[in-house]
Amino acid sequence: MLLSLKDDHKQHISLLISQPTNVLQDFCRLALDYLRKGPTPKLYQTAAQKLDVQPEIIRNAVEGLVNLLVESCRHQLSDIDFHDTVLTLGFSEEHQETLESFYRGKKQEIYDVLSQLTLDQPHYHDLEWRFEVASRALQHQVTPLITMNLALETKTGLASDSTTTKNIVLQTDPTNLVHITQVLEEALQESRSQHSRRIQRSFK
Structure with a gap:
């Protein structure tokens, strides 16, 4: 099967299509780091300066790549299906080999992350x-x-x-109950923050 990505995800990934292979490899590492620990703005700022783009564009590209990897694992794409999916997105054969090698090598780790999120x-x-x-x-x-x-x-x-x-x-007692309520309300507000929503969108 071929994976069908949303238009905004395709647009975010489009930055990577024109980049050299070594840059794509760097983005693969950023995507894996995103899955492990969340976004790293300092690294995005550095990458943005090197590529002469806005940090938001770098972040979107990372999240687009994360979405590609996560959805591929979620649908249990074979290497052949992943290969074909990447080609339909506009990547060259050289880029495809880089992405497929990364997908094959990190597939189990991505599965582990997904299992924790879907528990x-x-x-x-x-x-x-x-x-x-x-x-x-x-x-x-x-x-x-x-x-x-x-x-x-x-x-x-x-x-x-x-x-x-x-x-x-x-x-x-009432005093402790008030404290518990405050902590829960803070957690609820954090779940509604821009950072949390970005992470949630990456796994939809």
Whole structure:
């Protein structure tokens, strides 16, 4: 099968078509580094100066190459299919050999990254809570507590309705609950950041 990339990904990769083989090899290393650790703006700035383009263009090219490699692994392309896909994108035979060699050598590592990203983690299903206080005899020592029963669901098979539910009982005081809420809100804001969205788009 031939891999079909979105138009914007094709446009991002187009920068690499006109570059020498050694530059393409450098971009392959940048793509692998992106998969391992995320974007590295300093390296993109250096590459942009060498190629006399904007750093954003370098970053887009790296992300386009990441998408090509990830989608090829996701669809389990054979070396022949990967070869044909690369040629349809406009790369020369020399470039194709460079990309195919990189794909063949790093395929397992990319699979490992994908398996970590697609690992099905438990997700929220329901939450019950109640306030608890000590007896009247100990009112001078009372610290209100909140007891929560958190229900998490995990898929157990390919079917969307095949799940198991796990109940976790938690207990905390109001002050700590406020702190937990703040930390979760910060994490939610980070997930909506431009950096996080770029990474998420690379794996779609």
